[in-house]
Amino acid sequence: MASPTASPHGRTGRPPLTSRAQIVAAAREIIERDGWERLTVRRLAAEIGVGATTLYHHVRSKEDLLVLVLNHYLGTIERPRLPSDPRDRIIAAAVAMHDAAAAWPWAVEIVTTDGFLGLLDESALWMVEDIVAAAEDYGCTPAQAIVVFRSIWYYTAGEILVRANTARSRAGDLRPASLSRLDASRLPRLAAIGDHWATVSQGDTYPQGLRALVDGLLAQAGPAVS
């Protein structure tokens, strides 16, 4: 009566044809091949060669699936060597976090929840750890270090969002977004800037704004202890 393929966990019944690892791998394949907008439960099931409803035996919901995929992605990112100077270390860690997010902008939607730390695996939390540790090494209290991380994350998430949406809208119709049409008497500064805005906006101002933010935050925490 005993199943000839009884699992080592002592479970009985039909052995699984689908595994969480297989699901995550297929999801990454779809994201990389077709873009993350195409990752739907139905497509993912088709990719694996299984009924759509089967997936609900392995993940609770689509969001659950996305968290799974995100953690797998974050686990593949190597932890960078960081400078010893606390201020420079915060900036380097933030840039690493930004680069990781820029490659996977959809992840930002999952991760922009205040409780998101509870969703992430330990292997993905070193970005947070490094920033908090550097802030404390500079002389921040734990509460100040949290504010430092949060503020950097807000700034980074916003930049990623703009970056992703801009790329998406450029894929569709080009928008002129010309400011020269503006009424100079009501919006004089914007009218004067005119098309210069588009030129400046093409550049990457993330690092510059980041340095400003970090310097401002550390100044609030008091002068360096060194």
Place this chain on the structure above:
Amino acid sequence: MASPTASPHGRTGRPPLTSRAQIVAAAREIIERDGWERLTVRRLAAEIGVGATTLYHHVRSKEDLLVLVLNHYLGTIERPRLPSDPRDRIIAAAVAMHDAAAAWPWAVEIVTTDGFLGLLDESALWMVEDIVAAAEDYGCTPAQAIVVFRSIWYYTAGEILVRANTARSRAGDLRPASLSRLDASRLPRLAAIGDHWATVSQGDTYPQGLRALVDGLLAQAGPAVS
């Protein structure tokens, strides 16, 4: 043969039963009553009492509709009186922008496109104008003023996103998000902070981070001219 209800614009044919103004009003009604997630083309049409396909004679797409609704909303916000000191003026304008966005977090998705300025009516651009003008009054070049605005917008949009997603996820299942489960040997600082993180995260740290960002940005532009 002439229509008895020929419009003053000299157009002929069946007079419209549906107007853009009516559509925008109905959309706002749905958003305020049921939440913005419930605003669908079909629901909107039902609210007006018209076929869903009819709306496509008045708006090009759903995105077009959202831009229409957003501009109407922004047009109703009063332009605040701002301090004369440039630094304080930037902060006050940013806080006004933040408050407007916090009330309508869905709008952030529309407006986080680099070319979004081209989508907004003049009546909505005073927030941008005021920040740019204040930055220039402080002594920034136009290019620096653009970086100031962009950086503030990134930070603000990110905060709104986290705020909106946190509210949404709290409406669903409560997440514990406990950091005390962490391995202290691999993530010592986070483990030490533990549940203190949740306490600090409950507070509103937007103004504090904003001040840090603005001070950092203005320091980059050089010392005050006054």
Place this chain on the structure above:
DNA sequence: ACCTGAACACCGTTCAAGT
């Protein structure tokens, strides 16, 4: 225990046809 198809309750958008 694992997997299935059918079904539910939706989406945004197009298009030929009606008035």
Place this chain on the structure above:
DNA sequence: ACCTGAACACCGTTCAAGT
């Protein structure tokens, strides 16, 4: 010119039934 229902091409999720 304006409005319509039907249809297209999808979604995420549930559930009773099969193996």
